[in-house]
Amino acid sequence: xxxxxxxxxxxxxARLGEQVRAASEGGGSVVHVDIMDGHFVPNLTIGPPVVKAxxxxxxxxxxxxxxxxxxxxxxxxxxxxxxxxxxxxxxxCRHLNRTLHLIKSSNCLAGAVINPATPVEMLAEVLxxxxxxxxxxxxxxxxxxxxxxxxxxKVRRLAEIRSQRGLHYRIEVDGGIxxxxxxEVVRAGGEILVAGNAVxxxxxxxxxxxxLLKAATEAAMLKV
Numbered sequence: 288x289x290x291x292x293x294x295x296x297x298x299x300x301a302r303l304g305e306q307v308r309a310a311s312e313g314g315g316s317v318v319h320v321d322i323m324d325g326h327f328v329p330n331l332t333i334g335p336p337v338v339k340a341x342x343x344x345x346x347x348x349x350x351x352x353x354x355x356x357x358x359x360x361x362x363x364x365x366x367x368x369x370x371x372x373x374x375x376x377x378x379x380c381r382h383l384n385r386t387l388h389l390i391k392s393s394n395c396l397a398g399a400v401i402n403p404a405t406p407v408e409m410l411a412e413v414l415x416x417x418x419x420x421x422x423x424x425x426x427x428x429x430x431x432x433x434x435x436x437x438x439x440x441k442v443r444r445l446a447e448i449r450s451q452r453g454l455h456y457r458i459e460v461d462g463g464i465x466x467x468x469x470x471e472v473v474r475a476g477g478e479i480l481v482a483g484n485a486v487x488x489x490x491x492x493x494x495x496x497x498x499l500l501k502a503a504t505e506a507a508m509l510k511v
Contacts, residue, residue: 289473289507291500292317292350292459293492294483295341296332296430303337304344310486313496317350317372319461319481321430322365324355327379328428335361335368342369350479352400352461354427355379359386366393374398374421374459377409387416398459402426403435407444417456419479420445424472425462431484434463439475446476469499470506 293310295303295318307318320338325331341349348371355361358375365373373395380386383399390397396418399410403423410420422441425432438460445458460472461481469480480503486495 288478289500289503290316290479291486291496291503292319292479292481293486293496294319294321294430294461294481295487296321297483297487298492299487303341306487306492307341307345307347309492310496311345311347313486313493314500315347315486315496317348317479318345319350319352319483320370321483322351322353322355322361323428327356327376328354330428335364338365338368338370348372348396350374350398350459350481352398352421352481353379354400359389362386362389362395363393366390366395370395372396372398372419374400374419376400376402376427377405378402383413384416387413391416401441403438407441407448411448414448414452414454414456419457419459421459421461421481422477423462424460424464424468427462431488432463434465434468436471438462439471442472442475442477464499466498466502469503473503473506474510 293315298306323332350372351370398419400421459479460477464482465485
């Protein structure tokens with residue numbers, strides 16, 4: 288099943304509730320929340336208070352993508368604030384297995400994230416534990432970046448491994464998802480599509496979300 292996860296990184300924070308509602312009316316079914324600490328990535332965004340505020344304005348799952356150092360220190364706070372999904376970077380976790388167990392013990396779905404330069408094989412020992420894998424198709428830190436086509440082979444590889452090992456994780460892709468890239472991402476095996484600039488950057492978020500989801504669904508039908 289293809290899902291669109293609008294990323295609030297590109298939304299108007301002064302009208303966040305309204306923007307999230309608009310994107311959900313266009314078919315967005317997961318709200319992607321980028322958490323950046325200014326250390327692991329060169330940008331600083333939001334913390335648990337904004338997640339708590341979002342929880343009051345939407346019933347959709349809140350997908351908190353932790354681009355931070357020492358994620359174990361903050362996972363309980365994000366879970367308590369209302370996160371439903373929490374993903375952590377393989378590159379930021381000293382003990383990835385332990386961190387994923389911490390997310391699950393906080394009653395959230397657990398995701399592992401890999402940057403464009405990180406091979407899929409780095410996740411080999413945790414793929415039976417994760418609920419989803421997030422493939423970064425840009426280098427994390429900023430919205431509005433250009434899609435890196437070389438990351439598609441990782442999406443295909445994750446789909447192959449899942450089939451070979453009889454696993455059940457879902458495949459999420461984040462970075463540069465737009466009308467001109469969404470088709471190839473879906474054909475490669477992407478199932479949860481994170482889009483920020485393409486939804487909130489210009490025009491009507493409802494129509495933008497509808498257009499992206501339509502293009503993604505058509506690509507998925509052609510794939511079959």
